[in-house]
Amino acid sequence: MATDLPSLMQNVVAPLVKIVLLIGGLMTAAAYFVLLERWMAAWVQDRRGPNRVGIPLTRIKLLGLGQPLADGIKFITKEEYTPAHVDKPIYILAPIVILAAALAIFAVIPFGSVLPPIPGIPGLDKEPIPLLVAPGLDPSLVFVFALSSIAVFPVILGGWASNNKYSFLGGLRSSAQLIAYEIPLGLGILGVALVSGSIRLDKVIVDQAASGVWNAFLQPLGLLVFVVAAFAEAARLPFDLPEAEQELIGGYHTEYAGLKLLLFLVAEFLHMITAAFLIVILFFGGWHLWGLTGFSEESISWAQALLRIAVLSAKVFLVILFFMMVRWSWPRFRFDQLMALAWKVLLPLGLVNLVVVAVMVEYGGTLKSQFGGGVYWIFAISGWLALIAAWVVAALVSPSHDDNTPRRAAQKFDTEAEFYRTF
C-alpha cells in the first residue's frame, strides 16, 4: 500500500470520517426511533406519548425531544450488574458482539450516492467520493448475510450464559426463528441478483436508476417474501417471539441490565434500520426518484448529491414507519405458526419467484429485441400474476382458519421420569 498523502487520504482518512459519521448518525437515529416508536404507539392507542422531557432546569418541553438523551444518561448511571450465576466471559461478550455486528453491516450499505470531488483536498479532488464505507467490495450482500448470521450467536450465547430458564428458552426460540427465516431472505435476494447481475448494493441501485424500473414492480412476490423474512430477522412484532414478554419475561436478555441491556436494545433497532435500508435499496430503487435524481454516478452536482441522500433517507424513514405501524396492527404468531410460515409458505413462494424471474431474465433479451421498452410491462405483468397465483394457491392449501384450530392434545405425563422414559 502506498503511503503518500493522497492515497492515505483516500484509503484511511476518508473511510474514518465516514465511519465516525455513520456510527454517530446510527446511534442517534436508533435513540430517536425509540422516541418515534413510542409516539407512534401513543397515536395508535389514542393517548399522549412521551412529551415532557425538554431542556433541563427550565419549563421548555420541546415536545419530549429530550427523552432519548435522558434515557441514555439513565442507562449509563444504572448499575453495571453481572449476576453471580452466569458464565461471565460469554455473558459479557454477547452484547458486545451483537452491537458490533449490527453496526458493522453498514460498512457495505450505501447511505447516499456519491459526492462530487472536493477541490483542495489531496486524494479526494479527482474522483467522486462514494457515500459508502467500503466501496468496490463486490460481494457486499454476502458480507451482509455473514454479519446478519453472526447476530444469531450473541442471542443464543446470551441466553445460554444467563443460566436462566427463560433466557434459555428465548435463546432457543430466536435461534430457530432467525435461521429458519434466513432462507426466504436469501431467496428474495436471489431474484434481485438475477436482474442486476451483481450483488453489490450500489450497483443494484444504479441498475434500477438506469432503467427507471424498481425491482418492486417486476417481482412483487420476491418483495413480499423478502419483507416478511426481514421482519422476522429483525424480530419485529408479529415475529417477536424471542422476547415475548408475556411468556418469557424478557426472553434471551432477561438477566441483562444497565448498559448491557442497552446494547441489546440498540442492536435490535439497528437490525430494523438495516432491514429498512435493504428493502429500499434492493426493491425501491435506493436514491432514485423519477425526474429528480438522474442516474449518472460520474458527473454530479452538490445539489443532486444531497437530493439523493434526502430521497434515500426519506424512503428508509417511510419503511421504518411501516415497520412501526405493523407492530401495532398484528398480534404475535404462535411458534408453530411461525415455523409453518417460514418453511411451508415463504420457502415455496420464494422458489416460485426465483423460477419466474429466471425465465424472465433468460428470455428477456430476445423479447427486448421484439418489444423494446415494452418488455418491462411483460415482466411486471408476469411478476404480479405470479404473486396473485401463489397467494391464491397458498391460501387454498393452508387456509388461515385451519391455522388457528387447537393443537393436537399433547400427551400428558404425571412425573418427569415418565416423560424421559418415552425417549
Place this chain on the structure above:
Amino acid sequence: MQLFLPILMFVAASTVLAGGLLFLGGLIGPSRAGKVKEMPYESGMDPIHDTRRRFDVRFHLVAIAFLIFDVELLFLYPWAVASRNPQGIDAAVSAGLIGSRGLVFAEVIVFIALLALGFVYALRKGVFQWR
C-alpha cells in the same frame, strides 16, 4: 487489502464503541451485590432445577433443514450473478467454455426442480411439522 481495510476499521470502531460503553457504565454506575439479587430472575419464584438440561429435538431438526436449504441456495448465487453479468455466462459462451446459454439454464432449472423435490419429500415426511 485496501478493499477490506475500511471494513476492518469499521468492525474495530464498533467493537471499541460497544466495549467502551460497557466500561463507562462500570465506572459510573453504583455497585451493590446481594443474596437475592444474585438469584436467577424467575418472576419472584425461587428457581428449581438446573437450567442446563435436555431440550427439544425439534430445534435440531430445524437446524439440519436450514443447513440443507441454505447450502443449496449458496449454489444458486454464482449462477444468479453470472447470468446477466457481461463477464459472466455470455463471456464464457463466446470463449467456448460452455456449450450454450440454454444448457446452463436447463441445468439450473433441473437443480431447482431437485430442490423442490427435496422440499416436497421433507414436507411429506413431516420435517416442517412443529408438533
